Amino acid sequence: MTIDAKKCEDEQIHLLGLIQPIGFLFILDRNQTILAHSDLPENADTEFLTRDILGKKFSDVVTNQWKTLNPELEEALSNMDIQNSLRLTEEVNLGDIPYYGSLYKIDDLFYLEFEIKSQTKFTQNLSFNSHLNTLSRSTDSLWDDVAKIIRQLMPFDRVMIYKFNEDSSGINVAESLADENLKSYLGYNYPEFDIPRQARELYTKNHLRFIADVNVEPHRMRSLNNQPYDLQQVAIRSLSPIHLQYLRNAEFKASLSISILVMGKLWGLVCCQHREPLCIDLQQRNLALTVTHYAAARYQQLLNEKQLQDVEESLQLESKIKESILLKNNVFQELKSFSFDLNEFMQSQGLAILQENEIHTFGKTPARLKITEFVNSLTKLNKEIYLSNHHHEHSIDGVQQSFQAFPGVAYLNIRGPQGFHIVWFRKEIETLKKWAGKPEKPYVFDDKAKANIPSPRTSFNLWMEEVKGTSVKWSYRESIFVERLRDLLQVTLLKKASEISHLNEQLIEMNNALDTYSYTISHDLKNPLSAIKLSGEFLRSKENIPDHLKQRMTSNILDGVETIVNMLDKIHEFSKSSVFKYEPELVRTDKFIDEIIVHSKDRFSGEKTNVVCGDLLPVYGEKTLIYQLFLNIIANAIKYSAKSKNPTVQIESYLENNGVMYIVKDNGIGIEKAELDSIYEIFKRMSNSVGFDGSGVGMAIVKRIVDKLEIKISIQSTVGIGTEIYLYFPNYDDNN
Structure with missing residues (x-):
């Protein structure tokens, strides 16, 4: 055939150009030129000066009576350039016949449609x-x-x-x-x-869409150059x-x-x-x-x-599973205890949970070998979720042969080193499907085309089809549960798989912090501890100590304690900065630099220090770390310039090489060039810093932060003149 x-x-x-004979249509351009129209009604002579209207301006072919009877449409036509996409409809009369006149826009063309009004x-x-x-x-x-x-x-x-x-x-x-x-x-x-x-x-x-009479010959559109219109x-x-x-x-x-x-x-x-x-x-x-x-x-x-109710029901089972598996090391083994709940919620006849060579089944399922072959097929296709309720030509290879009695399959793949697979099964239900006529497209021979072409169906009598290879369809309730269960189990597995690695990283960080504490106790904390010990022994061994001497010894003890407390606080702060986790974000430094300046002036007696701020551009990084970075640098600038004749600190920033450069400049005591290389060592204090409060931790914290945030730092300093610190913040894009 x-x-x-x-x-x-x-x-x-949409391009057939056929209009029902219950009205007529004009298609106009912005200048009101008639590009196309359908057959005009017999009484059109009362409103139109001529029937030869193609290519002519609409306002030139309508009578004066039209303009007086239809002022709304006339006004709309005269303002076609500002006509929006809404349809303007008014009741109009052509002779003695009432019409609905509608004007609307499609692309750059205007459609003027008239439809006879029913009585x-x-x-x-x-x-x-x-x-x-x-x-x-x-x-x-x-x-x-x-x-x-x-x-x-x-x-x-x-x-x-x-x-x-x-x-x-x-x-x-x-x-x-x-x-x-x-x-x-x-x-x-x-x-x-x-x-x-x-x-x-x-x-x-x-x-x-409507048709008033299928047997009435439609009117055809006439257009310039036989152009079809939408x-x-x-x-x-x-x-x-x-x-x-x-x-x-x-x-x-x-x-x-x-x-x-x-x-x-x-x-x-x-x-x-x-x-x-x-x-x-x-x-x-x-x-x-x-x-x-x-x-x-x-x-x-x-x-x-209904979907909200489905999600709430899903959440109940999710919470129950989550509460249990988070406390266990083996998610796969623990999940097996939820076989009944998983099977009942999915309204399936059975399920299988597979991990490597182990298969756990519950209820009615296909043979284990068939399940394994099916899972292997889906694994090769990199499928995470697969739901089907019938065998068809697009079914996964082997499904129909493997699961002849179970056309309903819901599959979930949980990836990872300890990953596993869950498969739910629904049995076949044979049904009879009622059709309005046999669902076959008939063809008839067309003499003109010399070929068989599609033809409308002629019979709508009941035709019954026996449907096999189909199960009850998976509902939204079940499909959303599979997706949410995937997310829950995937996150849990990733968390379990990374726990050992994370623990090792945390142990390294903790050991580093312990090393820091050990170093402090064995070195820098010896001096304040010795002062405390000597003062305490003096007070214990002497009797009738004069008040002024007793006061002095007590002050030594309290000063030593305060020194130790402050140093331990700094060490703890330094330790936190080394293990802090962050996500890069755009940070508005102007939100906190003013606050840092005020607090630093109060702390280091810098009331007379003149701090000048230029442009403070936002930078990418982690808000807490950025704050801690500027806190240490600005505090040092104010502290070490506070005793200068005219203490001044300048803070400014500018764009450079797709990033932001910050400069913090002071006229303080400066740093010896020979000591610049060791400025970031913890507890390292410069030789000329005697008489200034400090513990030598601040710049070590700065170094740890800039390394973590990939910020470039450089320092220029001259003793007795001041210090300039340059911070270059790179700009983050999709590749960073």
Whole structure:
């Protein structure tokens, strides 16, 4: 059989140029030039000066009567440059016939659409608020209520709620019929090609589509140079010939569909069908559209509430598992004790937990060898999560052969040195699927094309399909649990795997800190301890000690204690800076430098010190460490310049080589060049620092911080003139 390659989904339905004969359409450019129009109505002579209007300016071809009858549209046309994307609709009259006139913009073109206004009065408009109240209270009966309300708003013979499946086929989930003699299609399925891809895409852009009479010849668009124009937003656009024939085959002469959009995606359609021609007024269609959008929002609300409940249920089991596995060294062994809970929550018939050569099974599962082969296949594909409820052509290799009786598979891979796999199984359930006609696309021979081309289906009678190789579908509740369980177990395993490494690192850091304490005790702390010892022995061995001497000895003891306390505090601070963990962030130094200046002046009697701050640019690093860095450097600058004749400290920064350079300059005592190389040694004090408070720890802390943050530091100093410290902060990007 020769089959034409053209498919239904290849038809450009938005460019067919067909308009229903219930109105007419103009397409204009910004200058009001008529680029295209449909056939004009017979009474057009009352409003238009001529029927030869292509290429002419709209305002030049309408009568003066148009301008007096339709001032709103006339004003909108005259301000087309500022017209936004909203649709302006006004009631207008052409002769004795009332129309809805609509003006809207698509890209750089303006569409002027006229649709005949219905003279039928609809009493349901008065009950509109009541309908919305009904929907606001609906839960399980939501779509049934929608079908009933839509049919009350618009007198169609059938209104059904059509829900799209994952494979783009559809199912009728709710229905309202005008009489009992009309055949019900509730629960029937429809194949994907009944609503082809480009039709589904169009429903996401134009949310309402209708045809008043499938047997009436549509009007054709006329355009300059036969240029086709996009009619996707045109309300009175006619349907494609294939779709019209589909409706005739279904024995309906009028149809209307409204998009049901949930979270911005096409969830389904409100499908309305009538056995006789039926033109629904624009206002009624808008009411039905509003009801549908309201129902979609209500459905999303119910869905969100259910998903929140699912997450809360998941959290309960997660917390139970987390509390247990965090206290155990072997996550895999501990998880086996939760087999019942995991199986029950996932509503599966069995599960398997695998680690290396060990397999633990619970409930009903395939053979262990088959499970191992399946896990190996998924491991090669680098899959972390895999969920399927039926065997199909895209199933993982070996699934159908390995799990013939278990088409429902949920797989979770926990990576890491002590990683493992969890697989849940659901047994096959054989079902009968109802179709509205056999789901096969028919073809007919086209004499013109000399080939077989797709044709609309002609039968919608019940056709039953026996469905095998399918299990109950994994729900959102179960899929979100698998994802959250993965995160929990993955983090736990990583934590367990890195605990030994982290412990070793911490031991090294602690040993370094202990070395620091040991060094202090064996060297620098000897002097204050000796002073305390001598003073104490003197007080104990002497009697009737004069008050002034007793006061002196007591002061020596207290001064020694204070020295030791201060030094230990500094050592502890230094130790913290060596093990501090950080994440680079943008730090605003101007937020704390002023504070450091004030505190340092108070501490080191620097009230007379003039501190001048220039630009203080933000830098990348860790906020606490950056604060500690500037605290030590600025404090030293203020301290060692406080006794100068005119103490001055300057702090400024500027951009340099995609980074920030900071300079802290003072006119203090300065540093001997020979001592600059040893300035970062802990407890190292400069030879000319006698008479200044300090313990020799500050610059050691500075060195540890700049090394950790990859900050470049350099020092220039002259004894008796002052010191300049340069700090270069690199800029972080995605590669750092």
